[in-house]
Amino acid sequence: MNEAEIRIDKWLWYARFFKTRSLAQAFVQSGKVRRNEIRIGKPSDTVKPGDVLTFVRGDDVRIVEVVQPGARRGPAPEAATLYKDLTPPRPKKALDPDAPAPTGKRDPGAGRPTKRERRAIDRLSGD
Numbered sequence: 001m002n003e004a005e006i007r008i009d010k011w012l013w014y015a016r017f018f019k020t021r022s023l024a025q026a027f028v029q030s031g032k033v034r035r036n037e038i039r040i041g042k043p044s045d046t047v048k049p050g051d052v053l054t055f056v057r058g059d060d061v062r063i064v065e066v067v068q069p070g071a072r073r074g075p076a077p078e079a080a081t082l083y084k085d086l087t088p089p090r091p092k093k094a095l096d097p098d099a100p101a102p103t104g105k106r107d108p109g110a111g112r113p114t115k116r117e118r119r120a121i122d123r124l125s126g127d
Contacts, residue, residue, distance in 0.1 A: 004069055005047065006047060007043060007045070007047075008028055008033065008035070008043060008046065009044075010054075011070060012033075013073060014070040014072065014073050014079065014082060015070065015082045015083050016076055017055075025043040025059075027055070028040060028041070028042070028045075029043060029093050029123070030057060030115065032055055033053060033054070034055070035051050035052070035053055036051055036052055037052075038071065049066050049067055050066065051065070052057070052066075052086065053065075060087070060090075062085075062087050063088075064083040064084065064085055064086060064087070065083060065084045066082070067081065067082060067089055068082055068100045
Protein backbone atom coordinates (compact mmCIF):
# COMPACT_ATOMS: atom_id res chain seq x y z
CA MET A 1 0.00 0.00 0.00
CA ASN A 2 1.52 3.33 -1.01
CA GLU A 3 0.92 6.81 0.43
CA ALA A 4 -1.93 7.57 -1.99
CA GLU A 5 -3.94 4.51 -0.91
CA ILE A 6 -6.06 4.22 2.21
CA ARG A 7 -8.40 1.58 3.64
CA ILE A 8 -11.94 2.14 2.39
CA ASP A 9 -13.51 2.02 5.85
CA LYS A 10 -11.06 4.64 7.11
CA TRP A 11 -11.67 6.87 4.07
CA LEU A 12 -15.47 6.67 4.44
CA TRP A 13 -15.06 7.68 8.08
CA TYR A 14 -12.61 10.51 7.24
CA ALA A 15 -15.02 11.81 4.58
CA ARG A 16 -17.81 11.81 7.21
CA PHE A 17 -20.15 9.40 5.46
CA PHE A 18 -20.25 7.42 8.74
CA LYS A 19 -20.19 8.58 12.33
CA THR A 20 -17.81 5.85 13.51
CA ARG A 21 -15.21 3.71 11.81
CA SER A 22 -16.86 0.54 13.06
CA LEU A 23 -20.10 1.58 11.31
CA ALA A 24 -18.11 2.09 8.10
CA GLN A 25 -16.50 -1.35 8.52
CA ALA A 26 -19.86 -3.05 9.01
CA PHE A 27 -21.31 -1.24 5.99
CA VAL A 28 -18.44 -2.33 3.73
CA GLN A 29 -18.64 -5.91 5.04
CA SER A 30 -22.33 -6.00 4.12
CA GLY A 31 -21.28 -5.68 0.46
CA LYS A 32 -23.17 -2.46 -0.22
CA VAL A 33 -20.16 -0.53 -1.57
CA ARG A 34 -18.82 -0.61 -5.12
CA ARG A 35 -15.43 0.69 -6.19
CA ASN A 36 -15.24 1.33 -9.93
CA GLU A 37 -18.41 -0.77 -10.39
CA ILE A 38 -16.92 -3.78 -8.54
CA ARG A 39 -18.49 -4.84 -5.24
CA ILE A 40 -16.20 -4.64 -2.21
CA GLY A 41 -16.65 -6.93 0.79
CA LYS A 42 -13.57 -6.25 2.90
CA PRO A 43 -12.97 -3.07 4.91
CA SER A 44 -9.24 -3.54 4.34
CA ASP A 45 -9.59 -2.96 0.57
CA THR A 46 -7.92 0.27 -0.47
CA VAL A 47 -9.05 3.31 -2.43
CA LYS A 48 -6.89 5.84 -4.21
CA PRO A 49 -7.52 9.17 -5.94
CA GLY A 50 -9.57 8.63 -9.09
CA ASP A 51 -11.61 5.70 -7.73
CA VAL A 52 -15.39 6.07 -7.99
CA LEU A 53 -17.41 4.74 -5.05
CA THR A 54 -21.12 3.92 -5.28
CA PHE A 55 -23.20 3.12 -2.23
CA VAL A 56 -26.71 3.54 -0.85
CA ARG A 57 -27.32 5.58 2.31
CA GLY A 58 -30.96 5.65 3.38
CA ASP A 59 -33.01 6.56 0.31
CA ASP A 60 -30.05 8.13 -1.52
CA VAL A 61 -27.65 6.49 -3.94
CA ARG A 62 -24.31 8.26 -3.51
CA ILE A 63 -21.70 8.34 -6.25
CA VAL A 64 -18.42 9.97 -5.22
CA GLU A 65 -14.98 10.20 -6.75
CA VAL A 66 -12.03 9.98 -4.36
CA VAL A 67 -9.95 13.15 -4.77
CA GLN A 68 -7.43 12.62 -1.98
CA PRO A 69 -6.85 9.96 0.69
CA GLY A 70 -6.96 12.26 3.71
CA ALA A 71 -4.83 12.22 6.82
CA ARG A 72 -7.39 12.70 9.59
CA ARG A 73 -11.09 13.01 10.35
CA GLY A 74 -11.36 16.77 10.33
CA PRO A 75 -14.27 19.19 10.25
CA ALA A 76 -16.95 18.86 7.58
CA PRO A 77 -15.50 21.50 5.21
CA GLU A 78 -12.17 19.65 5.28
CA ALA A 79 -13.90 16.30 4.75
CA ALA A 80 -15.72 17.67 1.70
CA THR A 81 -12.36 18.24 -0.01
CA LEU A 82 -11.66 14.48 0.04
CA TYR A 83 -14.26 13.70 -2.63
CA LYS A 84 -16.16 15.05 -5.61
CA ASP A 85 -19.89 14.32 -5.49
CA LEU A 86 -21.03 12.81 -8.80
CA THR A 87 -24.53 11.98 -7.56
CA PRO A 88 -27.12 13.21 -10.07
CA PRO A 89 -29.73 15.56 -8.60
CA ARG A 90 -32.95 13.92 -7.46
CA PRO A 91 -35.88 14.47 -9.80
CA LYS A 92 -38.63 16.57 -8.33
CA LYS A 93 -41.74 14.64 -7.49
CA ALA A 94 -44.51 15.23 -9.98
CA LEU A 95 -47.76 16.37 -8.45
CA ASP A 96 -50.72 14.10 -8.91
CA PRO A 97 -53.13 15.97 -11.23
CA ASP A 98 -56.12 14.35 -9.51
CA ALA A 99 -55.02 15.37 -6.01
CA PRO A 100 -56.64 18.44 -4.49
CA ALA A 101 -54.52 21.57 -4.51
CA PRO A 102 -52.92 22.35 -1.14
CA THR A 103 -54.72 25.26 0.49
CA GLY A 104 -52.70 25.56 3.68
CA LYS A 105 -55.82 24.89 5.75
CA ARG A 106 -56.53 21.87 7.87
CA ASP A 107 -59.60 19.71 7.60
CA PRO A 108 -62.32 20.81 10.01
CA GLY A 109 -62.00 19.06 13.36
CA ALA A 110 -58.45 17.90 12.67
CA GLY A 111 -56.63 18.32 15.97
CA ARG A 112 -56.27 21.38 18.19
CA PRO A 113 -57.21 24.79 16.84
CA THR A 114 -54.47 27.01 15.50
CA LYS A 115 -53.78 30.38 17.08
CA ARG A 116 -55.84 32.10 14.39
CA GLU A 117 -58.74 29.70 14.88
CA ARG A 118 -58.59 30.12 18.68
CA ARG A 119 -58.78 33.90 18.36
CA ALA A 120 -61.77 33.57 16.04
CA ILE A 121 -63.47 31.30 18.58
CA ASP A 122 -62.75 33.84 21.33
CA ARG A 123 -64.26 36.66 19.24
CA LEU A 124 -67.41 34.63 18.61
CA SER A 125 -67.85 33.64 22.23
CA GLY A 126 -67.26 37.21 23.40
CA ASP A 127 -64.26 36.46 25.64
